[in-house]
Amino acid sequence: MGMAPFTAEAFRHAMGDACRIAGLSAEGAELIHITVNAVFRLNSAPVVARVAGPQLGVQDSTLVVDLARWLENQDLPITRLAALTVDQPVITASGVPVTFWRYLPPRPGPQPTPAELAGPLRRLHALSPPEEFPLPAWDPLRVARDRLRRAPDDIPSAGLAFLHDLADRVAAELPTLPFALPRTVIHGDAHIGNMLRTPGGHTVLCDLDFMSLGPPEWDLVPELVGCLRYGRPWADYQRLVDAYGFDPRGWGGLPTLIRVHALNVLTVVLPLLRTHPALCVEWQRRVQAMSDGIETGPWVSYRRTI
Numbered sequence: 001m002g003m004a005p006f007t008a009e010a011f012r013h014a015m016g017d018a019c020r021i022a023g024l025s026a027e028g029a030e031l032i033h034i035t036v037n038a039v040f041r042l043n044s045a046p047v048v049a050r051v052a053g054p055q056l057g058v059q060d061s062t063l064v065v066d067l068a069r070w071l072e073n074q075d076l077p078i079t080r081l082a083a084l085t086v087d088q089p090v091i092t093a094s095g096v097p098v099t100f101w102r103y104l105p106p107r108p109g110p111q112p113t114p115a116e117l118a119g120p121l122r123r124l125h126a127l128s129p130p131e132e133f134p135l136p137a138w139d140p141l142r143v144a145r146d147r148l149r150r151a152p153d154d155i156p157s158a159g160l161a162f163l164h165d166l167a168d169r170v171a172a173e174l175p176t177l178p179f180a181l182p183r184t185v186i187h188g189d190a191h192i193g194n195m196l197r198t199p200g201g202h203t204v205l206c207d208l209d210f211m212s213l214g215p216p217e218w219d220l221v222p223e224l225v226g227c228l229r230y231g232r233p234w235a236d237y238q239r240l241v242d243a244y245g246f247d248p249r250g251w252g253g254l255p256t257l258i259r260v261h262a263l264n265v266l267t268v269v270l271p272l273l274r275t276h277p278a279l280c281v282e283w284q285r286r287v288q289a290m291s292d293g294i295e296t297g298p299w300v301s302y303r304r305t306i
Contacts, residue, residue, distance in 0.1 A: 015049050115243050135212060143264065152270065156284060178253060218257060266290075
C-alpha cells in the first residue's frame with residue numbers, strides 16, 4: 001500500500017491534538033518546515049512542535065527524546081526539549097508522535113557556517129555510546145528502502161525503478177568501503193540547516209532523527225553535497241574539514257556515500273510529490289539526470305518548490 005500524502009492540514013490537525021494533550025494552545029501556530037516532519041512554532045509559548053510523518057513512528061520519536069536527554073546530560077550543544085507536564089513524545093489519538101522543543105528565535109547577524117559544525121561534531125564523535133538505551137547501527141538504506149516500499153501509487157514508475165536499482169547498487173558497495181575513521185556516535189544528517197544559534201550566539205545541533213553508531217565520514221558528506229549540488233562555497237567546506245581534522249575528498253569511499261545521500265534526498269519527498277507539482281518536476285529532473293549518469297550536477301533546493 002502506498003504512503004498517505006503529506007498535507008499541511010493533516011500535520012496541523014495532529015499538532016493541535018498533541019497541544020491539547022500537553023496543555024498547550026495551538027492557536028496561531030506557524031508552520032515553519034515540512035518534509036519528514038512538520039515543524040510548528042507555537043504562538044502561545046516559546047515552544048516548537050515537531051510532528052512526525054508516516055515515515056517515522058513512535059519508536060523513532062522515543063529514541064529522539066532519549067537521545068536529547070542523554071546529550072543534554074553530556075553537555076553537548078543541542079536543542080533542548082520543552083518542559084511539559086506530560087511525557088514525551090506526545091502520542092495523538094490517531095497514533096502520531098509529536099515532540100516539543102524550546103524555541104530559539106532567529107538572531108540578527110550571520111547565520112551558522114559550515115566551519116561551526118566542526119566543534120559539535122568532534123565532541124559528538126568523541127562520545128562513548130549511551131549505556132541507558134541501545135543506539136541503532138548506521139543503516140543508511142533502511143529508511144530509503146522503506147520509503148520506496150510505501151511510495152504513493154501514482155509516482156512515475158520509471159523514477160521509482162531507477163531508485164530501487166540505485167539502492168541495490170549502493171547496498172552492494174557499502175560493505176566494501178574501507179572507512180578511514182573508527183565508528184562512533186554520529187549525527188546522521190549534519191548540515192548547517194540543522195544548526196541554530198542560541199540567544200548567547202552559540203551554535204547548537206538540532207534534528208536527531210538519524211543518530212546512530214556509524215562512520216564519522218558520513219557526517220562530513222552533507223555539506224560537501226551542498227557545494228556539489230547547490231553551489232555553496234568550497235572555501236566554507238575547506239574551513240569545516242580543516243577545523244574537524246579530516247577531509248573525505250581524499251578518501252576512496254566518498255562517491256558511494258554521495259550516492260547514498262542522493263538516494264535519501266530523492267526518497268524523502270515521495271509522499272509530497274502528488275500535492276506539490278513544482279516539487280515533482282524538480283524530483284523528476286534530478287532522477288533523470290542521475291539515470292543519465294550526471295551524479296553531481298546542480299539541483300534546485302526543495303524549499304524553493306514547496
